Amino acid sequence: EAQVxxxxxxxxxxxxxxxxxxxxxxxxxxxMSWYRQDPGLGLRQIYYSMNVEVTDKxxxxxGYKVSRKEKRNFPLILESPSxxxxxxxxxxxxxxxxxxxxxxFGDGTRLSIL
Amino acid sequence: xxxxxxxxxxxxxxGRAANLPCNHSTISGNEYVYWYRQIHSQGPQYIIHGLKNNxxxxxxxxxxxxxxxxxxxxxxHATLRDTAVYxxxxxxxxxxxxxxxxxxxxxxxxx
Numbered sequence: 761e762a763q764v765x766x767x768x769x770x771x772x773x774x775x776x777x778x779x780x781x782x783x784x785x786x787x788x789x790x791x792m793s794w795y796r797q798d799p800g801l802g803l804r805q806i807y808y809s810m811n812v813e814v815t816d817k818x819x820x821x822x823g824y825k826v827s828r829k830e831k832r833n834f835p836l837i838l839e840s841p842s843x844x845x846x847x848x849x850x851x852x853x854x855x856x857x858x859x860x861x862x863x864x865f866g867d868g869t870r871l872s873i874l
Numbered sequence: 875x876x877x878x879x880x881x882x883x884x885x886x887x888x889g890r891a892a893n894l895p896c897n898h899s900t901i902s903g904n905e906y907v908y909w910y911r912q913i914h915s916q917g918p919q920y921i922i923h924g925l926k927n928n929x930x931x932x933x934x935x936x937x938x939x940x941x942x943x944x945x946x947x948x949x950x951h952a953t954l955r956d957t958a959v960y961x962x963x964x965x966x967x968x969x970x971x972x973x974x975x976x977x978x979x980x981x982x983x984x985x
């Protein structure tokens with residue numbers, strides 16, 4: 761089944777403890793992206809990647825890192841998490857960066873930073 | 875990116891067609907109209923997209939006006955599982971595929 765898989769689905773942790781949220785897709789998609797969703801603010805893009813080893817900042821990249829060493833994986837790294845990074849996170853992928861290719865989303869990761 | 879305007883909420887009786895409008899009067903020639911929905915806090919689910927012509931797939935139909943300034947998403951036989959927030963988005967034909975989700979329409983299917 762074609763899908764975008766995020767792990768973990770839920771995580772409660774403490775300020776400053778490094779964490780990684782993994783994202784994997786099995787559709788051979790070139791484009792991958794991370795979003796966060798907060799009440800009243802909609803989905804905001806954190807980082808995106810147009811292909812392997814090509815990443816760029818989205819609208820809210822501060823406090824996050826990403827890497828794209830393999831086509832299928834696009835982990836989101838919080839080096840020193842803070843409470844303002846408590847949010848619902850979504851990974852998405854699409855065949856390419858072209859606008860006629862729909863993005864497909866994972867089921868989300870709910871992070872709580874205490 | 876062009877902005878979209880959607881009604882904040884709508885109700886539809888189960889089994890009837892749900893027609894969700896979207897206004898995108900500033901859309902430019904190379905921008906696509908996309909529809910997604912989000913059920914509770916699940917990941918947004920892609921429904922359908924189009925550029926100029928009307929489109930239909932197994933989930934829905936998309937009707938785009940000739941001037942492309944508005945569109946309507948049609949769920950032909952709404953079920954309770956179609957209760958969700960529906961987002962209409964316009965996106966350029968190429969470049970960073972960032973999706974800008976507005977507030978959407980909260981569709982409630984009434985038994």
